[in-house]
Amino acid sequence: MDQPILIPQTNTEAPVKRKAIIIGAGPAGLTAAYELLKRTDIIPVILEKSGDIGGISKTINYKGNRMDIGGHRFFSKSDRVMNWWLNILPAQDTGNDQFTISYQNKSRQVAPGESITSHDSDKVMLVRERLSRIYFLRKFFTYPIQLSLDTLRKLGVGTTISILVSYLQAQASPRKPENSLEDFMINRFGKTLYNLFFKDYTEKVWGVPCNEIPAEWGAQRIKGVSIRKAIQHAVQSAVKKKKSKDISQKDTETSLIEQFLYPKLGPGQLWEEVARQVQEMGGTILMHHDVISVNAQDGKVISIEAFNKNDLQTVELKGDYFFSTMPVKELIASLEADVPQNVKEVAAGLQYRDFITVGILLKNLSEQDKRSGKWKPLQLKDTWIYIQEKDVKVGRLQLFNNWSPYLVKDPNTAWVGMEFFCNETDDFWKMPDEKIAALAIRELQKIGLANAGDVLDSTVLRVEKTYPAYFGAYERFDEVKQYVNTFPNLFLVGRNGMHKYNNADHSMLTAMVSVDNIIAGETGKDNIWSINTEQEYHEEKTEKTGQTA
Structure with missing residues (x-):
């Protein structure tokens, strides 16, 4: 369904252009700028403190060898995001006239090369095969772990029996209430498999014990993956020898996606192209500008002050709308307003x-x-x-x-x-x-x-x-959220902007929905915060019975 477009008023006198000041030139910030320029008369100005475009989705070029920071697979269960990506960078021409991206009851034909960035052989999306594995005991195991014959052979009979017994025990007597990530994982995998493949790695990633990490993290990042689904996927993979051409794979849990799109020169290539188009359409991107103050008056944000690290000057930018992708901790610290003490304490304690x-x-x-x-x-x-x-x-x-x-x-x-x-x-x-x-x-x-x-x-x-991080002061994060929501023209978007472990597509959706709200005159923010939690955006597809398509 086409998104609404805000038609500017036509007067005999030239109206004063409205402005949106956007903090951060990552996926969320650039998406917000692009959407504003395409659908409204609002002119965006992006402030980026670094010299790079793309945030953590940037690509680093080291002597001709490019680095993807953290790895970014381009797939989404959102039609809107998939269409958006392919509009910026088309799928590579593989010799086929078209291929199908289908999910749920919708499908679309994609003709390679059909985009607004045609006639450049480098500006394309490649279709890549996914293979991720676990390296443990100096052996390779499938990721996510599957109880295949290969896995059982490598672990041995005794360990395999222990895995099955502990899994059955967890199903018969799950931990309640499910407070910690440890509870979450043991309930889904059993204690033996948790200790083998989850506990040490997770603690290596986060630097804290799993029993100190809330279960919410698992619910958001390990959605739908379980022993039952791992076995089911292994069986289906063995039976289906013919590979699917469904790139979006909306019925597949995130950790089981087997194909993805990928910009030819890395994820930063897509965001650099978006930045180019934003500037071409009239937007402004100010690099090396570090936000030092977010000024509020009468319950609204009125301006942002930023320090230009190149000329060592401070600039104040006034606007009508403000988007922040900067860490919430830093946003609250820089907010010139009567911030409640409890909000300051929670924000300062975010990790x-x-x-x-x-x-x-x-x-x-x-x-x-x-x-x-x-x-x-x-x-x-x-x-x-x-x-x-x-x-x-x-x-x-x-x-x-x-x-x-x-x-x-x-x-x-x-x-x-x-x-x-x-x-x-x-x-x-x-x-x-x-x-x-x-x-x-x-x-x-x-x-x-x-x-x-x-x-x-x-x-x-x-x-x-x-x-x-989902520990430390995070358990009181709602206090911060409720406070920032009182500013009708301030939109927190993106991963750090919302202190939410979003993937790039979710970060983009938060920006898109924020623009939707501006166009609709909607001042509530619940539909923005609910992205990556409610079913429409949640990557775990809830099975429903008794319904027809």
């Missing part, structure tokens, strides 16, 4: 998890022959590899060659991203780049996936506040 990626360029990946001890080339088709091993700090590997071969300058080399989860207060974060890179190289050899002698180059990238 985040930071992230370091070490890019390692190798002649090739390799494994050590158990008999001769010699290293031999290793071919892996994975996009992500989850490192469950306790004896290393690295949490996940990205094999950039497999995301897109165009991310790698020399296709005869292996370009690997080693991901470390940490806090910016940790000693590890503060280590010099060369020491972090050396540790990463040692660990890559230690787990048996590369020979340190094959390393050609390396680089270290730090990303702050990558993951908003």
Whole structure:
């Protein structure tokens, strides 16, 4: 269904253009600017504190080798988002006249190359195969874990029996109430499988015990995945030898998606194209502008002050509407208003998890022959590899060659991203780049996936506040939400903007719905906050009985 468009009033006198000031040039901020320009007469001005477009969806170019920060698969169960992406970057021409993207009872034909960015062979979406595996006990397991014959063989008969018994116990006597992430996972997988494949990795990611993380995190990030569905998916995969051409795969849980779209030159390519179009349509993007003050008066936000790190000047930008993707913690701290003390306390206590990626360029990946001890080339088709091993700090590997071969300058080399989860207060974060890179190289050899002698180059990238945490002061987050909702012209959107572990498509939807509300004159924000929680946007599709299509 087409979205409503706000038609500007026509007067004999030229009306004063309304403005929207947008904090952040990531997916949510750029989507808001694009939607405003396409559907209203409101002119957006984006303030971006860094020199990069795309937020955590940016692509870093290191000597011709591109890095995707955290990995971004382009699939969504929202028709609106899928259409939006393909309007910016079309699907690559594979020789077929068209292919079908279908979900629920809707389908659409996509003709490769049909978009507003035609005539540029690089501005395309590739269709990529997903393969993510768990690396545990120096062996590969399917991700998410499946009780296949291969898995059972690698774990052994005793462990397999223990998994099944503990799962049946959890089903017969689930933990109630389900307060923590530990409760959530044990209820769905049983205690044995939880201890084997979930506990240590999750604590490596978040740096706190699973029994201190609310169950809400699991409900949002591990939606619908369970032993029952893992077995069902394994059986279906074995029976269905012919692969589906359904890219959106709306009936498939997030963790089981097997195909996805991916910009040829990485996710940042799409957002750089959006930024180009925003500016072409009359929007403004101010880079290296750090917000220092959000000014409010009479219950509304009236302006934002930002520090230009290039010319060391402070500018004040007045507007009619304001969108914030900056961390809620920083927004409340910079808000010049009579902020209640409890709101200040909760916002100040919000926690985040930071992230370091070490890019390692190798002649090739390799494994050590158990008999001769010699290293031999290793071919892996994975996009992500989850490192469950306790004896290393690295949490996940990205094999950039497999995301897109165009991310790698020399296709005869292996370009690997080693991901470390940490806090910016940790000693590890503060280590010099060369020491972090050396540790990463040692660990890559230690787990048996590369020979340190094959390393050609390396680089270290730090990303702050990558993951908003669901512990600490988060349990009182509603107090902050209720307060910021009192400002009718202030819209919190995106992952950090809402302190909500959204994927990129959910972040985009929060911006789209905010623009919907402006057009409709809707001042309530419930429909924005409900994205990625209510069924329409929730990636777990609730099974309904007794209904016909």
